[in-house]
Amino acid sequence: MGIITVSREFASGGEAVARLVADKLGFFLVDHKEVNAGLAEYGIGAGLKPAARAGEGQREMEEDDEDEEENGEENGSAGQEDAAGYLEALQSYLRKQAAERDLVVLGRGANFILSDFSPLLRIRIVCTWKKRVERAIEEYGLGREAAAYLLHEQDRKKDLYFRETFKEDWNDVKAYDLVINTGTIALEKAVYIITAAYRLQEQEQPAAYYAEAEASPGEITSTPHQASFMHPSEKDFAKMLDFYRVRWEYEPRTFILEWDREGNIQEAFSPDFYLPDYDLYLELTTQKQQLGWKKNKKIRRLKELYPHINIKLINKKGFQSLLQKFSMDR
Numbered sequence: 001m002g003i004i005t006v007s008r009e010f011a012s013g014g015e016a017v018a019r020l021v022a023d024k025l026g027f028f029l030v031d032h033k034e035v036n037a038g039l040a041e042y043g044i045g046a047g048l049k050p051a052a053r054a055g056e057g058q059r060e061m062e063e064d065d066e067d068e069e070e071n072g073e074e075n076g077s078a079g080q081e082d083a084a085g086y087l088e089a090l091q092s093y094l095r096k097q098a099a100e101r102d103l104v105v106l107g108r109g110a111n112f113i114l115s116d117f118s119p120l121l122r123i124r125i126v127c128t129w130k131k132r133v134e135r136a137i138e139e140y141g142l143g144r145e146a147a148a149y150l151l152h153e154q155d156r157k158k159d160l161y162f163r164e165t166f167k168e169d170w171n172d173v174k175a176y177d178l179v180i181n182t183g184t185i186a187l188e189k190a191v192y193i194i195t196a197a198y199r200l201q202e203q204e205q206p207a208a209y210y211a212e213a214e215a216s217p218g219e220i221t222s223t224p225h226q227a228s229f230m231h232p233s234e235k236d237f238a239k240m241l242d243f244y245r246v247r248w249e250y251e252p253r254t255f256i257l258e259w260d261r262e263g264n265i266q267e268a269f270s271p272d273f274y275l276p277d278y279d280l281y282l283e284l285t286t287q288k289q290q291l292g293w294k295k296n297k298k299i300r301r302l303k304e305l306y307p308h309i310n311i312k313l314i315n316k317k318g319f320q321s322l323l324q325k326f327s328m329d330r
Contacts, residue, residue, distance in 0.1 A: 002102040005110040010154035011132040014125035022104040030105045044091035119202040124176040127184030199228035249274045281311040
């Protein structure tokens, strides 16, 4: 099963990036809500953390996925036992999930907990201090001084959590495969970079990718072994297109569908294929019609926002019909 871990600085946009990557790849997103629900099966309450949170009793600024483990006089041995129990349950939960399905895991030190899984891509999202402060001001209604204090406190807590729990430096870039600065790289580009990096990581023959990337625009030579497909049906469809000498590109563009009030991306969509000779995007679905509502909804939204884009959904019945015709012609 494929695993992508996303560790991020507070107010860096990392949570939105993780959500969009999971949506684009069709992976299951493990965020704080999923972890809290999962740990309940291990007898761990939703509110239990490795240690007390800074600012407890005040309005919570953000549900953070990487928290601190403060041992010592304040928490005592009981606090240490709680922290150990929480960490043991967290490791069991994450490893069980990773063994069963493809995951994007937000925070929790998952890049260490799942380090022996493959393929694994460990991401760290950072951002310029100025933009982090501005985002904290906008999202939480803080003054500049209070926003700066909040960022310092969150950074301190995460650093302590990693040092106490994993004996690792949270800021050590060697703990990650890819570090992205959302202060200089837009969130949608960050999503594209991560998904492309993951596909390269899982490819058996990455040299084919580089050969295609170096080809000139007039020398597109896409073939099934040159793309890392997310579903066997996509590979079959690509073979059919090659048989009929129809040029194609696999997920060449991501369309933004929803933004929040601050302009952060909430939802995006990458159609499966683009046929440049027909200026047509194609999205495949092998689900039953009653289960394909989500893709239909995305396509309707895409048409509303990008009326000049030609896109067609090929449902299960149409897909099977095409493959049958392809088989007969051969």
